[in-house]
Amino acid sequence: MSEYYAIIRNLMARSIEWLGESSAVVLETLSGASIFLRATQFGDTTVLIAVTVAWLIFINGIVLNALYTVQFLLGYKALRRRGRVKDSLSAWWRFHRQTLPICLIVPAYNEEETVADNVRSLLALHYPEFEIVIVNDGSQDGTLEVLRKAFDLKPAVRAYDPVLEHAAIRGFYKADNYPKLLVIDKENGGKADALNAGINVARSPLVCAVDADSILESDALLRAVQPFVEDFDHIIAVGGSIRVANGCQVRHGRVTSIGLPTDALSLFQIVEYFRAFLIARLGWSELGAMMLISGAFGIFKRSILMQVGGYSRDMVGEDMEIIVKMHRVMGERDNDYKMMFVPEPVCWTIAPTRLRDLGGQRKRWERGSLESFFKHRDMMGRSEYGVAGSIGYANILITDVIGPPLEVLGYITMPILYGLGMLNLDFFLAYLAITFVYGVFLSVGSLILAEMQLRRYPKAWHLLVLTAAAILENFGYRQINNWWRVVGWVEFVRGKGGWGKIRRSAFERG
């Protein structure tokens, strides 16, 4: 091994000589020569492994930050181009005559506590023509009973084309007083299965997947449908923003007062959602490389969902997989298409407030990403899949596949190497800067974008509290998150499936 190490050192020295003085500093650093204080007291093999690991972690940090910075700049560009958001009334006057009918599909499993309020809020949406299809996915509680009583549902018949596979439908229910509402009662088959049943039953050109425990802003559909209005020939899917409703007041299924939660975990998630939606989704949407539309709120062309075979029923991350699948099918057919993210339409959701629940959610998200990545891994780098196959797939590889294990490895090994005296202070500080400090810029930066263009929170003190949360989330919260993702990785390798149980607080009633 010492010979091997000598060869590498020799090669480095030659490279420095060959590349000249200007590159010498960087290459010398990269060779590990300047990062070790007492390298000689350890064996060559130990040093070589330490060099490799330290630099792998460092480079991973730099690549991740570079990627997030590109997303940030793209998101900034997109928001600047969109200009200020119009008020709801103006949006209605401008678009209500040009919209297309939408079918909202709402899979519901054991949602007896919130489902009636949420259906009422959906019925009150400001949109010219829509139908709400609630899919009771074999709930074991009283979800169906609650719906039957609340809306005076009666058994009905609905003709539909069973193109997509799903568990057996037991029956349909309709309400005389609510002609827009249809309830499907079916055997349990999971969220993807329920969505497929809804897509089969839908008769409108657009379908919107909505989580039963979420609340849509009254103008969310009108705003989200705008890309379809502007370019119906090419747009095949549109995603909207998800916002954390913890701390907001909700009345009759509507957010009546926007506020901030009092617990740190929820505050951190608010900042995290800004980062995910205003930087990641918006940025990649600009390039045509958006690989995920949140399962809580997305609008799709029904015909395209049919063509790709609907949602895959055996997957945990069905929302990511359907998008990757759409990229695949469109690419293979050489179709000219676009998937967009629109930041204005908002869907409110209650974020988990207990660490255990949040951990369960994050592990599931990681498993979902890995499932989609490996299922369609042959798309990576192939020219027929265009930007999705190159940039989109590389992004998943770096941020979801390689990133979390390397980050966690860094949290453990770098302090140890420094403690053992193998790492010099300069290198250790630089590592801390890219791992912790740069994250502050990205988190606070996403808040700035939100404030400059979208004005998401009504009070100035909200912005101050969120700025504090954006700083603090980089010192502990993000690291725990990465740890959960590594556990998700392990669970994925072990073949763990299913959604698990997440306990969420109810919306705060106003």
Next chain:
Amino acid sequence: MDPFLKATWLISAGLAAFSIVVALYLALRRVAEDFFNARQETKRQKIKSVLFDVIDQRVTQDDARELLKKYSQINLLDVAGPLRRTLKGNGLNSLDTLLNSLIDIDELLDRMAEGSTSVRAALYADMTWVDDRRVYLAATQALHDPAPQVVLAAAYALAETRTGLSIQTAWMRMTRDDMIGHLGVRQLFRKLAKTQSKAIRGMLYVGDRIALLAADALANSNDFECISDLSALAAEHGSADVRAACVRALGELQHPSGSAAINSALSDPSWTVRTQAAIAASRLGLNDSIDILAALLSDEFWWVRFRAAESLAQLGPEGLAALKNAVRSNANSDVGSLVLRELS
């Protein structure tokens, strides 16, 4: 310190510090803006109150002018624009008269020329109150604007005016690549078709995408002279999409002279055309197509079977009887029986 590592530190710490400073600045700015917006809102409420008095004729135009002249044009237009959309008749006329006497057209033209895309689009969309030729000339110029929303706003506004928007102009300006797929363009042509259907007929013979736009517009035109063109295209056009659009238009027009073309379309090789023909047959009440519709209950495409069943059910007792017969005699008529149960 190693320059590379030093740069890493400096960039990270510098950007983090910079972002925190900007966030704090924005929070302070928000405090100032909240104060400013509260004052603006008070002004807007006062303007609104005066405008309501004008609409209800509780104050004279002269008095209103005197009361409103201290407010900025931006505030005035911000309030008047949305208010106008909810009005018609004398109230609207009173408001328009007042606006014309208060607004400085030169300033308005400047904002129309130099404002951001959304400002330009909003100004053109709300300009129909202006009684000044220069604004209409500006709107005509705006039809060349690179931003589709500005072009559409100007086109809609021009279409509302007495001189209107000619179909030829709309055709030239709206059918460019970045606009033809806009559903707002489709809506505009539907609007224009009510008065200029003859010119739209000419568009049926250009290209597939323009023909689709024209057929859709003619469906809303009440121009029965276009039926011969639509019928010919429904039978002969090479694109199934155009044939389907023509058949749909024939159904929407509901004129008996389109029935032969609809009957023929029921046997079209394309399922989308057959689906549209089935819908059109029930719209025209084509009882002579009942046999073909009953045969379509065994079509290989679900949507054709479904629409055929729906049409039969809507074609009166004769159609309903044919549907029931078909369901009884044809074991494959799954959709037919479901439609019967759904409608019952």
